Amino acid sequence: MAHSEHHTENNSLASNIEKSVEVKAQKCYQCGKCSAGCPVADEMDFPPSMVMRLLQTETPENDEKILRSHSIWLCVTCEMCLSRCPMEIDIPSMMDFLRQKSRSEKKVNKKAKNIIAFHKSFLNSIRFTGRLYELGLILDYKRQSLNMTQDISLAPKMISRGKLHFIPTIIKGTAQIGRIFKKTSN
Amino acid sequence: MKFGIYPGCSLTGSARDYNESVFALAEAFGLEFTQVPDWNCCGATAAHNLNKELSLALPARILALAEKNGLEEIIVPCAACYSRLVVTRHELKKDPELKNRISEVIEMDYRGTSKILNVIEWIDKYITPKLDEKLVKPFNYKVACYYGCLLVRPNKVLGYDRAEDPQTMDIVMRKIGAETIDYPSKTECCGAGLSISRTDIVSKLSGKIIEDAEHRGADAIIVACPMCHSNLDMRRPDINKYWKTDFKIPVLFVTQAIGLAIGLSPEKVGLKRHFVEVKIS
């Protein structure tokens, strides 16, 4: 702790992460156990241990690579990396931070378009009704992602099994939910 | 005895079967629930992916409502909701400043006093003690208990079972007569919230789990999470298409299996709503 006081304040992504979510990138010694256990590592442009390594360099070029990566959006928060990390580095929390930073700096990877569209549709749904309205979510997601034909056969089957409602449930506290969204939107 | 229950959105929609089986079990064992009044969605994966504060505020509102209504114990059947609620309680306990800020956001007092039970904890506490006397149709099948991610991770926060090769669900299943298999995919991820946006990944990951269970001779996969269920059950056609297979192994909620074992009808526990036909009864 005291040693780091010698360093000048820097604005690298790693130091931002340390300040915001108390995850210290320099703790990583590159054993790769996170990447080895990550279920989506082979889909990622940078597996988790590589993200850690890029952070450690603290260069603007590599910080940029992370924020523009597909990896941060593919992370499913299954927590396997944290569960097995010998250094107990909270990669999932770090990924949450990186996703938010990537969005706020408008650096979202194009391939992650659908994933974000889904998340946005999800939040839109609860924003106005308080609960998830699954049919609404699917329709809104189709609108946002323009994937009109996806899952076209699923909906009728769901409806026939009573798993999809036509009318959303609206809770009493919707105004309050709206305010929660507003207050946390910064 | 009265408990609070936070069903969560899935149980009112795509996981109606789970909901039905939980309520059927409660009824059979003379247990009564009080729903957390006017509950809202916990925010799930979407909230913590896009907005950390929102991901804490939504569960905090639920917990505050439970407290306000004197619910000392709430059962949360959905593993995803369970995870969000417990994580929120942990984060707010750790950081009193954050707790005050969130209390202000939700316009309610939050103290973090309600006890949160996942479905297995609920079964262990209230069902298991009276299970032997009610058991009429032992569940004589070989099953693969699938815990997924959110029931056991992050283990240090949830403090439930063990992170590798958990056992609690296996123990419950053995109590009703099942043989449980040891298989490594127990806590591998099914693809979770990528179901709609990246169906290909979900098909791949869920397919691996199903293959592992089938390969080791399981007759059924037992789950305790609506998201896992929908990925393994509702996504089965996608999985079979992705892997060019014809996996037929059914996926049951643990509450459904118990329901059958105590003699409830397949309809009563919602088995008819599954996509993959359940030939077990």
Add this chain to the structure above:
Amino acid sequence: MSDFEPKVVAFVCNWCTYAGADLTGTSRIKYASNVKIIRFPCTGRIDFMLLLKAFANGADGIIVSGCHPNDCHYTSGNFHAKRRWIMFKELMDFMGVDMNRITFSWVSAAEGAKWADVVNTTVTRLREMGPYVSYRDLVNKSVEEEVKNE
């Protein structure tokens, strides 16, 4: 209160905490300079009346630290210290001495980092508590009053 720097005296045993604090130095771990150490052979040697003398002489806080239970170089000195400490604490609490100003800890010869931690948390706490003028006032007042009465 932000500029206030508390004066802290640490009463430590030679074998564990003094050696531990030496290790903090050897390891170049930094900590707040408010603390000054007085070496005793053993925490068993520490007469707790000395703590009151320290407060009377301007200390804002005190650390008492020795070997972990069972690790005492002299077998049982730290147990005797602990027992006397419990009595002393009750008594002082009753008499209105602020026991939050005293940190009692175990730091072994191998726990250099822990020593820095004990010092830093104590100093941080004392910075918030402010100077211990109430005790010094009490001592001075009673002397003045006694003089007056005579």
Add this chain to the structure above:
Amino acid sequence: MARIGVFVCHCGENISATVDCGKVAETIGKLKHVAYSTDYKYMCSDPGQTIIKDAIKEHNLTGVVVSACSPRMHEPTFRKACAEGGLNPFLCEMANLREHCSWVHEKNDLTTEKAIDIVRSQVEKVKLNSALQPIKVPVTRTALVIGGGIAGIQSALDIANCGHKVVMVERSPSIGGHMSQLSETFPTLDCSQCILTPRMVEVAQHPNITLYTYAEIESVEGFIGNFKVKIRKKAKSLDEKICTGCGLCTTKCPQKKIPNEFEQGMGMRPAIYIPFPQAVPNRPVIDREHCTYYIKGKCKVCEIVCPTKAIRFDQPDEILELEIGAIVVSTGFDIKHADFFPEYGYGKYKDIIDGLQFERLASASGPTTGAILRPSDGQVPKNIVFIACAGSRDPAKGIAYCSKICCMYTAKHAMLYKHKVHEGKAHVFYMDIRSGGKNYDEFVRRAIEEDHVNYIRGRVSTIYERDGKLIVKGVDTLLGAQPVEIVADMVVLATAGIASSGAEELAQKLHVSYDSHKFFAEAHPKLKPVETNTAGIFLAGACQNPKDIPDTVSQASGAAVKVAALFSQSELTREPLVAAVNRSGPPMYSTCVGCFLCQSVCPYQAIEREDFKTRDGKIIKTVAKINEGLCQGCGTCVALCRSKSIDLQGYSNNQVYAEVVALLNEY
């Protein structure tokens, strides 16, 4: 009137980099009673010491404060210098400006002010010091060596060869330790038992060494030169003098299903057993926990078959009381077992073994007579995986340190495997290869270059079983974290080296420090690596931290020299920092009220009774008296004394009070 000299050391730049030493000397020089104050670059150097000696004479000093490093480092140096300058050495105190000030604070005025406060408190203290004479105590020239592995063996032989008596205590039935379990040793691949066994025999036959196996330390009292040690000789249930070691009993014992400790559980042994063929002493013991007779009350087959009638079922444990002058602790280490690893199956897969188990498989005297076979089905593994850093360097599992020996023995294991199974494939998952040491890195390179061992840089995430094979999932971090999945027949975990079981209890009996991992702590990380904080107790081998054989043997010889040096004198001088009950005459007086509470807290039974008598012999009063030979100066009696009649020389009430006042008040 007091005339104090103050000598402020820069310690090169160690102190002066953050403390303004000149200012310290100048400020202190202005204090009342300070007759001389100066600063110098290296006070401990010869010219530095000369400055002190000259000043004592020139300024007629009555006390000296050396403001330098920790007194734990150089107090003897400066006390000696003072004595040479004509001042009683106990009139010298040290102010710790280095470890407690310059090294732990930033450079600023506050740090210099703190330094001044520290020096001032020592000036006030030293004013109250009194001239003391050292106490002389005799030395018992017998050493105790605890633990009979290679460390203990080496120490014992070295001390015994210096002509001193040695008592060796080993808790298992044979000496030899882990080294006797090893197959071949790196980096030369010479057979471990071949080089160890002659040494074991030498211990047993050495006229100066008394060996107690199957024995443990019960208690240790006393101090350097004069320890009193109680040893529990556990009942071996036979008369060792009569037993010829023929071993008939061990072959006839009907209870044969006890996991063999020597084979790391990969073989079975009977209840009456000799741990391994080369055991020293080569006599069996009965494991009472598993013996049918002790469990069910009948059997006695061993007694019936014994040709010399040596079996003694009712033999009790024996307690020996020994006078000991010095102690070498060489209790060695244990390793973590496979069940420590949840992600590798909690130990449920038979073909995941630890390093010591592999040693037994590879050993010609092992359960497979040297063939590498899977424990599950006895097949030769065609594909074998070694995992380095299993548990080590893993703070999440509570072990942050590097176990030091694993890189080398993993390379050795892979090499041995390749030498025995030519067509097999060996893979090593590693994080770093730490092969510092003579011919060590060359050895690892040989494994890679000549034996084609496949080194993969990455840690394994999980291992599971499928169709009788072990699936090992890792990544190759040198290929951008590319996934690696190996279908293995056997996995060897290079598990962390940990402190030996019972290390903590032993440390507490010995009153030596130990770290959070229960490894024994050395007195100084660099300059006193063999000593402990307790005078007369030394360390050898892996009880301090995991070490390989050469390091262990070197340290063991080092510890032996420390013991030999101690035994080279017939008397020791001890610091006279002991307690004293006040006395004044005439004829005799003490404020002691004779409550003797001090007696009840004294850990050394050093408090005696003294009667004050009238001229005609009538007792007026009985008061406490300190036996200086026994008192160790802990001062517990001082703090407890209600009438303030006991004081501790060197840490008197007045001295400590003066320190407190001086630390807190500027004047």
